[in-house]
Amino acid sequence: MKAIVVLISGNGSNLQAIIDGCAKGLIPGRITGVIANKASAFGLQRAKAAGIATQVVSHKDYADRQCYDAALQTAIESFDAELIVLAGFMRILTPGFVQHFSGKLLNIHPSLLPKYQGLDTHQRAIAAGDTEHGCSVHFVTEQLDGGPVILQAKVPIFPGDDASTVAERVHEQEHLIYPLVVRWFCQNRLQQRMNEAWLDGNLLPAQGYAQDEDDSAVAL
Numbered sequence: 001m002k003a004i005v006v007l008i009s010g011n012g013s014n015l016q017a018i019i020d021g022c023a024k025g026l027i028p029g030r031i032t033g034v035i036a037n038k039a040s041a042f043g044l045q046r047a048k049a050a051g052i053a054t055q056v057v058s059h060k061d062y063a064d065r066q067c068y069d070a071a072l073q074t075a076i077e078s079f080d081a082e083l084i085v086l087a088g089f090m091r092i093l094t095p096g097f098v099q100h101f102s103g104k105l106l107n108i109h110p111s112l113l114p115k116y117q118g119l120d121t122h123q124r125a126i127a128a129g130d131t132e133h134g135c136s137v138h139f140v141t142e143q144l145d146g147g148p149v150i151l152q153a154k155v156p157i158f159p160g161d162d163a164s165t166v167a168e169r170v171h172e173q174e175h176l177i178y179p180l181v182v183r184w185f186c187q188n189r190l191q192q193r194m195n196e197a198w199l200d201g202n203l204l205p206a207q208g209y210a211q212d213e214d215d216s217a218v219a220l
Helices: 013-023 043-049 065-078 095-100 121-127 164-185
Strands: 002-007 029-035 054-056 083-086 105-109 134-140 149-156 190-193 195-200
Touching: 002 013, 002 065, 002 164, 013 029, 013 095, 013 164, 029 043, 043 065, 043 095, 054 095, 065 095, 083 134, 105 164, 121 149, 121 164, 134 164, 134 195, 149 164, 149 195
Parallel strands: 002 029, 002 083, 029 054, 083 105
Antiparallel strands: 105 134, 134 149, 190 195
16 A cells, blocks of 8 residues: 655645545555645645545745745655655646655646646637647656656547636546556556656557557546
């Protein structure tokens, strides 16, 4: 049972999906702590309801990013973390922090990377006239939203959709694929080697794991 620490800034819906996956025995790990950079993050209530320890490390209490990340590193290590899951954690991490936890940091981004790194991804996809959008789970590296992709899920964009409609569609897929990737990591099937993602001893392609056409749907 690997020790998982989840970092959040807000609602924590992906946190809840991982909590549920652990509770159902689908993920061979346990969340030992949830850390937020905002005391108002609703995800803290989700964690407390599940009996998970929480901690707030507010970025407002530190002079710069380096000092903040040092405090965050200490908090994470207090929970004996073997995996750190970024679930809507709205902070850009320093290179030193990323290097320290290299191979143990996962993030989910609301686009089909490498498209639309950064913010406002749903509106940007609509404005570009895209007919599909999605989300990507990737290892975290020093490049913002640029780490090796592990798994993606696609959703359609229909005429008349707005950013909130597309966001809801993407969130549904996030809640499916993020627990699955966490499961793979906890099963020791998933590794980051240099700047590449490997699953079951196989190098994943640039867009992450892809099913054969005759495979059934990915499921936990």
